[in-house]
Amino acid sequence: METEIPAMLRMREQVRPERFTFHSARMRMKHVNKEELAAMDAASDRCALELSDARVDVLGYACLVAIMAMGRGYHRQSQERLGGATRGNGGEAPVVTSAGALVDALKVMKARRIALVAPYMVPLTRLVIDYIEHEGFEVADWRALEIPDNLEVGRHDPGRLPGIVAGMKTDDVDVIVLSACVQMPSLAAIAQVEAQTGKPVVTAAVATTYAMLGALGLEQVVPGAGALLSGAYAKGGAA
Structure with missing residues (x-):
C-alpha cells in the first residue's frame, strides 16, 4: 500500500x-x-x-x-x-x-477464468480462491509462495514472478492475477508477464x-x- x-x-x-x-x-x-x-x-x-x-x-x-x-x-x-x-x-x-477492488476489477475485465499468484501459505491461499470463486470466477491455476513473515512478503523479488507464471497453465485463462496481495511487489513485472503470456495482468495494488x-x-x-x-x-x- x-x-x-x-x-x-x-x-x-x-x-x-x-x-x-x-x-x-x-x-x-x-x-x-x-x-x-x-x-x-x-x-x-x-x-x-x-x-x-x-x-x-x-x-x-x-x-x-x-x-x-x-x-x-x-x-x-x-x-x-x-x-x-x-x-x-x-x-x-x-x-x-483491495479485496473488493480485485473482485470488481475482474468483473470490469470480463474475466471468467483466472490464474493467480499469492504469497500466502496454502490454507490461506485456498481461502482467497474460495472467496474469489464465490464471486463468480474460476481459478484455473494458482501458486502459493508460502511466505509466512509479512516483512518477507514485502521483500519478495518481483523479478521472480515471470518465471513463476511461466510454470503455470495460462493458455485458457482470461486474466492473470500476478499478486493477490498489496504487500507483495509486482508492478515491475506486469509488462513482462503480459508480453510473455499475451494475457491481461492485474494485481491487488x-x-x-x-x-x-x-x-x-x-x-x-x-x-x-x-x-x-x-x-x-x-x-x-x-x-
Whole structure:
C-alpha cells in the first residue's frame, strides 16, 4: 500500500494534471495467519477514524487476505462499516478494499477464468480462491509462495514472478492475477508477464488504484501499470 500505490499515483501525475497526497494509518500484523489477520481487521475501524481526521477524499484498506479470511463477501460489510466511521467523524469518504477492488476489477475485465499468484501459505491461499470463486470466477491455476513473515512478503523479488507464471497453465485463462496481495511487489513485472503470456495482468495494488481513482471521479489511467489502467477500462474523467 505504501510503496506501489503511491508509485502509481506519481506515474499518473506524469500524464494527467491531478496531484495527490498520501496518508496512512497502520494495523499491526507480523505473521500472515488467520488469527493475526482477524486482530488486524479489528483495528481497521481505528484506522478509518484516524484517517478521516485528515479529511481525505478516499480511503483504501490494503490487506486483501485480511478481508477474505473473514468470510465470503466480507468486503461489502467492511466498506460499509468503515464508511460509517468516517461519517460519524464528520469526514465522510468512500472506502475501497483491495479485496473488493480485485473482485470488481475482474468483473470490469470480463474475466471468467483466472490464474493467480499469492504469497500466502496454502490454507490461506485456498481461502482467497474460495472467496474469489464465490464471486463468480474460476481459478484455473494458482501458486502459493508460502511466505509466512509479512516483512518477507514485502521483500519478495518481483523479478521472480515471470518465471513463476511461466510454470503455470495460462493458455485458457482470461486474466492473470500476478499478486493477490498489496504487500507483495509486482508492478515491475506486469509488462513482462503480459508480453510473455499475451494475457491481461492485474494485481491487488493495481485494482485498488483503479478503484480509488474511480471513487475520486478521475480517469483510471496509469502508464506502465498493465491492462486495467491502460485506459481501455477507464470510466471517470475526460478521455
